Amino acid sequence: xxxxxxVETIKRGLQxxxxxxxxxxxxxxxxxxxxxxxxxxxxxxxxxKIIKVDRKAKLILIYLSNGNILVIHLxxxxxxxxxxxxxxxxxxxxxxxxxxxxxxxxxCDLRKFGFVRLVIDKRELGVILSEFGPEPLTSEFTEEKxxxxxxxxxxxxxxxxIDQAKIAGVGNIYANEALFWAGIQPEEKGSRLSxxxxxxxxxxxxxVLKEGIRYKGATESDRAYRDVEGNPGKFQEHxxxxxxxxxxxxxxxxxIKRIKLGGRGTFFCPRxxxxx
DNA sequence: ATTGGGACCTGCTCGC
DNA sequence: TGCGAGCAGGTCCCAA
Numbered sequence: 001x002x003x004x005x006x007v008e009t010i011k012r013g014l015q016x017x018x019x020x021x022x023x024x025x026x027x028x029x030x031x032x033x034x035x036x037x038x039x040x041x042x043x044x045x046x047x048x049k050i051i052k053v054d055r056k057a058k059l060i061l062i063y064l065s066n067g068n069i070l071v072i073h074l075x076x077x078x079x080x081x082x083x084x085x086x087x088x089x090x091x092x093x094x095x096x097x098x099x100x101x102x103x104x105x106x107x108c109d110l111r112k113f114g115f116v117r118l119v120i121d122k123r124e125l126g127v128i129l130s131e132f133g134p135e136p137l138t139s140e141f142t143e144e145k146x147x148x149x150x151x152x153x154x155x156x157x158x159x160x161x162i163d164q165a166k167i168a169g170v171g172n173i174y175a176n177e178a179l180f181w182a183g184i185q186p187e188e189k190g191s192r193l194s195x196x197x198x199x200x201x202x203x204x205x206x207x208v209l210k211e212g213i214r215y216k217g218a219t220e221s222d223r224a225y226r227d228v229e230g231n232p233g234k235f236q237e238h239x240x241x242x243x244x245x246x247x248x249x250x251x252x253x254x255x256i257k258r259i260k261l262g263g264r265g266t267f268f269c270p271r272x273x274x275x276x
Numbered sequence: 277a278t279t280g281g282g283a284c285c286t287g288c289t290c291g292c
Numbered sequence: 293t294g295c296g297a298g299c300a301g302g303t304c305c306c307a308a
Contacts, residue, residue, distance in 0.1 A: 112284080223286085
């Protein structure tokens with residue numbers, strides 16, 4: 001579910017709500033979501049204060065006063081919802097961080113693929129983060145860099161975009177949308193893109209990621225992404241191709257097609273998106 | 277070396 | 293109405 005814009009929206013919400021709070025307790029009913037294991041994690045977390053919240057790729061990073069860091073991945077259906085302890089339980093809540101005072105943070109996840117991982121220090125965190133490619137919307141990610149990444153890849157361009165080791169944070173929705181706005185067919189090999197296509201793809205990626213953030217993420221179904229207040233995003237109202245198989249292209253009216261690439265649904269306009 | 281499939285889980289939607 | 297197949301925003305692991 002959550003891709004860069006969704007996780008960024010959650011990060012911003014958490015910065016506002018949980019920084020400075022002291023964690024009084026952690027309760028859970030899904031031990032597999034706590035890494036390396038619940039005992040170790042609880043021992044290091046209970047009693048600490050939250051110093052800082054950050055994001056890298058699709059990971060939420062929560063820095064604690066004892067130097068440890070919590071790394072959270074929401075996978076497909078994870079949510080982090082900040083509530084008063086008095087509010088009725090949320091659907092699928094499995095790990096709850098209880099703060100001193102009236103509030104708590106609920107990690108909800110229908111499919112339980114998500115996890116909270118205890119990371120000991122910045123050195124260990126560095127090892128984890130070094131696996132990721134450049135972060136879009138930062139100075140690390142230039143058009144030249146994107147061109148270099150694509151040139152080195154014989155895979156379909158869409159698979160390059162969602163490969164976290166190559167580019168951080170882009171997932172299925174934003175890859176589909178960016179390729180539409182760039183006018184590139186998803187199966188085209190990265191190495192075959194022209195300079196002009198690379199330029200368009202760079203601009204399109206920036207455009208859709210920024211829009212995703214502006215609309216506070218995309219919520220496709222009622223069991224998917226929510227922000228920290230439990231509200232859905234709005235970017236799904238602006239999808240050009242994702243989930244629109246059989247509907248008309250917003251640009252030329254041609255029917256949107258759906259194929260499978262790397263096992264995942266891939267949507268595109270057969271007329272607007274070409275293979276050069 | 278790439279690629280394809282299954283696994284991890286749960287629940288909704290669609291076709292028969 | 294019931295039932296099975298297919299699908300879902302992510303990622304890891306193994307086999308061909």
